[in-house]
Amino acid sequence: MSLFEELKRRNVVKVAVLYVVASWLLLQVADVLFPNLGAPDWAFGFVLGLLILFFFPAVIFSWVYEMTPEGLKREKEIDRSQSITASTGHKINVLIVVLLVLAIAVVAVDRLVPENETTAEITGEEPANEAPADVVAVDPVALAAAKFAPAPDRSIAVLPFVNMSSDPEQEYFSDGLSEELLNLLAQVPELHVASRTSAFSFKGKDVKIADVAAELKVAHILEGSVRKAGKQVRITAQLIDADRDVHLWSETWDRTLDDVFAIQDEIAASVVRELRVTLLGASPTVEETDPQAYALYLQARHLGRQGSAESMLTAIELYKEVLAIDPDYAPAWNGMSSSYTNLASIRVIPEDEGYAMAIDAAERALVADPNSAQAYAGLGWHANVRDGDYAASAEYYRKALELAPNDDRVLNGAAVLLNTLGRLDESIRILRLLSERDPVNATVFNNLASVYSDTGRLDDANATIDKALALSPDFVTARFIKALLEYRRGDYQAYLDGMDWVAEATGVGGWRLMGRVFSYSKMGRQAEAEQGLADLKQEYAEDFAYGIAVFYAQNQQPDAALEWLEKAYEFDGPGGLSDARSDWALQPLHDDPRWQALLSKAGLSDAQVAAIDFQVDLPE
Numbered sequence: 157m158s159l160f161e162e163l164k165r166r167n168v169v170k171v172a173v174l175y176v177v178a179s180w181l182l183l184q185v186a187d188v189l190f191p192n193l194g195a196p197d198w199a200f201g202f203v204l205g206l207l208i209l210f211f212f213p214a215v216i217f218s219w220v221y222e223m224t225p226e227g228l229k230r231e232k233e234i235d236r237s238q239s240i241t242a243s244t245g246h247k248i249n250v251l252i253v254v255l256l257v258l259a260i261a262v263v264a265v266d267r268l269v270p271e272n273e274t275t276a277e278i279t280g281e282e283p284a285n286e287a288p289a290d291v292v293a294v295d296p297v298a299l300a301a302a303k304f305a306p307a308p309d310r311s312i313a314v315l316p317f318v319n320m321s322s323d324p325e326q327e328y329f330s331d332g333l334s335e336e337l338l339n340l341l342a343q344v345p346e347l348h349v350a351s352r353t354s355a356f357s358f359k360g361k362d363v364k365i366a367d368v369a370a371e372l373k374v375a376h377i378l379e380g381s382v383r384k385a386g387k388q389v390r391i392t393a394q395l396i397d398a399d400r401d402v403h404l405w406s407e408t409w410d411r412t413l414d415d416v417f418a419i420q421d422e423i424a425a426s427v428v429r430e431l432r433v434t435l436l437g438a439s440p441t442v443e444e445t446d447p448q449a450y451a452l453y454l455q456a457r458h459l460g461r462q463g464s465a466e467s468m469l470t471a472i473e474l475y476k477e478v479l480a481i482d483p484d485y486a487p488a489w490n491g492m493s494s495s496y497t498n499l500a501s502i503r504v505i506p507e508d509e510g511y512a513m514a515i516d517a518a519e520r521a522l523v524a525d526p527n528s529a530q531a532y533a534g535l536g537w538h539a540n541v542r543d544g545d546y547a548a549s550a551e552y553y554r555k556a557l558e559l560a561p562n563d564d565r566v567l568n569g570a571a572v573l574l575n576t577l578g579r580l581d582e583s584i585r586i587l588r589l590l591s592e593r594d595p596v597n598a599t600v601f602n603n604l605a606s607v608y609s610d611t612g613r614l615d616d617a618n619a620t621i622d623k624a625l626a627l628s629p630d631f632v633t634a635r636f637i638k639a640l641l642e643y644r645r646g647d648y649q650a651y652l653d654g655m656d657w658v659a660e661a662t663g664v665g666g667w668r669l670m671g672r673v674f675s676y677s678k679m680g681r682q683a684e685a686e687q688g689l690a691d692l693k694q695e696y697a698e699d700f701a702y703g704i705a706v707f708y709a710q711n712q713q714p715d716a717a718l719e720w721l722e723k724a725y726e727f728d729g730p731g732g733l734s735d736a737r738s739d740w741a742l743q744p745l746h747d748d749p750r751w752q753a754l755l756s757k758a759g760l761s762d763a764q765v766a767a768i769d770f771q772v773d774l775p776e
Contacts, residue, residue, distance in 0.1 A: 170248040171218035177255045179207040311374040313350035314338040316359045320383040330382035332454030340424045343440035351594040369398030387413045404430045413447035449481040460495045465504045468495045489521035490530040503664040529560035533569045540573045544730020550770035577765050578737045598628035610738045648675040666696035698727045706741045733758035
């Protein structure tokens with residue numbers, strides 16, 4: 157008898173299969189129960205390790221011993237004519253099937269029963285550290301039906317058009333044209349359009365149309381190609397029914413750049429017609445400008461989104477070229493405003509100068525287009541973060557939401573304002589909605605992680621900022637938040653390394669000094685910490701007054717902390733304290749009788765915040 161036949165006769169193979177199935181069942185149960193029981197993160201790995209460790213002893217045991225009517229006996233002690241291994245094998249088969257059924261049932265229950273976060277999204281409540289007693293029950297059947305429901309018929313994703321030009325540098329044009337089409341279709345209220353970041357996440361990937369549609373939860377895909385040579389363009393577009401993999405419509409245009417706006421209008425109108433959308437108003441059309449200015453605008457927007465100081469500075473110069481050709485092109489003014497804001501926020505250009513130019517550009521955008529939601533949102537951001545005029549910020553965002561209630565960028569800014577006002581739960585609700593709707597938007601995850609951090613939900617903050625960095629590894633503010641989270645969990649070297657990275661990326665040495673002051677004071681290197689603090693005060697007092705105040709607050713020096721918060725107000729006005737009400741790092745000051753007086757000066761006292769009427773109705 158061969159070795160394998162002997163293994164089968166002694167049921168060793170079946171015992172091995174039984175062990176694997178039982179282990180799988182045990183792991184599925186552990187995966188469901190451990191989070192609800194508050195088990196530590198390592199518990200699941202520990203159970204898995206034990207199961208792997210005992211696999212070989214179990215197999216060896218089944219080789220050496222055999223089950224008999226009198227109990228376990230060594231196999232060599234049993235007369236083969238009296239062996240009941242065949243009967244035992246049949247029982248093992250039955251047990252394997254039973255355990256497989258149980259394991260599948262556990263998996264099914266785990267998939268259908270919502271977790272706490274899903275429950276919160278449905279009920280409209282935020283999860284707390286401990287589940288409240290009156291949590292609203294969720295119907296698993298209804299939840300499963302919603303999860304697996306087909307995409308709505310009037311839904312579409314616009315994939316980035318393929319650059320067919322001989323020059324790879326022309327890719328900004330094909331990408332920009334795709335985004336303009338997406339923005340055009342998004343203006344149709346009756347049509348659900350997947351966000352830009354979600355649709356563009358498939359760029360360059362060999363993925364089936366059906367898989368893209370399933371991932372983005374849309375029924376239709378618009379794709380195409382662009383070939384640009386001088387002033388000549390060839391644009392091909394096709395609309396696909398993803399479920400049936402059928403081309404509903406396709407067309408090719410050989411035109412000049414002068415016709416690019418008419419082509420976009422034709423494509424949008426064709427999509428609306430093919431999807432049988434009944435418009436409540438006129439069909440949206442592209443805001444036209446000089447074709448050369450348009451090409452420069454698309455290039456500037458592409459560079460501005462890369463996030464580096466160099467790319468944003470180049471984008472501003474290109475926006476200036478656009479506006480020299482067409483001074484009334486509102487999208488270019490909005491793009492310039494955004495670039496100035498980003499450069500000032502990371503101290504690449506002086507804050508006062510950068511923010512002043514950003515506000516001027518946003519105001520010029522409104523003059524050019526009084527219905528520019530982006531301009532209103534930009535002014536709302538500055539009124540919030542820089543001017544400390546929170547009532548004005550709320551009014552700007554209210555107007556922006558009236559014009560573009562579904563615009564993710566407007567909603568994101570509204571969430572930041574709510575965070576400033578200390579309405580953290582409302583901010584989290586908006587940002588979670590945006591993260592669900594646009595799961596590859598690093599900025600949304602960055603902002604959500606920041607609010608989670610302020611509420612003390614550090615595990616959520618870490619997981620969320622890691623998503624932001626996975627999407628955009630060189631995202632400066634995400635790197636900064638990650639460093640702060642390392643500091644809060646006591647890894648001061650990781651915090652120091654993170655702040656060094658931020659300093660290198662921005663070219664601003666104050667970030668490096670901040671890292672040394674905070675980390676060295678915790679690492680017992682007091683002399684170096686004190687020297688770093690002295691250097692920070694001498695070289696970067698105006699830009700880092702708030703950070704110095706945070707250092708003193710964290711080191712239980714309230715007098716010095718309040719003194720430097722006053723300096724932050726002196727240097728930057730109310731905007732210098734826009735983070736104060738929600739900032740976790742200033743909590744040691746909250747019981748100080750001077751705290752409310754400081755908030756009042758900044759316009760953020762309880763009474764002042766309560767007087768601001770600002771509600772955000774989340775879109776479905």
